[in-house]
Amino acid sequence: MTPVDPADIKAAVDAVLARAALPVTPEDYVRLLSLYPALQAQAAALRVPELRDLEPAVIYPARSTG
Numbered sequence: 001m002t003p004v005d006p007a008d009i010k011a012a013v014d015a016v017l018a019r020a021a022l023p024v025t026p027e028d029y030v031r032l033l034s035l036y037p038a039l040q041a042q043a044a045a046l047r048v049p050e051l052r053d054l055e056p057a058v059i060y061p062a063r064s065t066g
Contacts, residue, residue, distance in 0.1 A: 009036050 013032050017024060024032065 004037070006033075009033055012036060012040075 010033060013029070013036050017029075017032075
């Protein structure tokens with residue numbers, strides 16, 4: 001779920017930056033805060049809920065390597 005509350009967005013961005021140990025300028029920080037909801041929505045769109053609980057063998061088709 002995408003955080004819509006500015007405090008939630010700030011907490012999420014802070015957590016990502018802390019986990020990655022990335023220093024950012026104040027200008028970049030403001031930009032990340034504004035971009036975060038759109039990026040979170042794009043990431044969520046990549047996930048297919050129906051496949052979440054399936055085994056990798058079911059999700060990824062077997063292919064011959066030779």
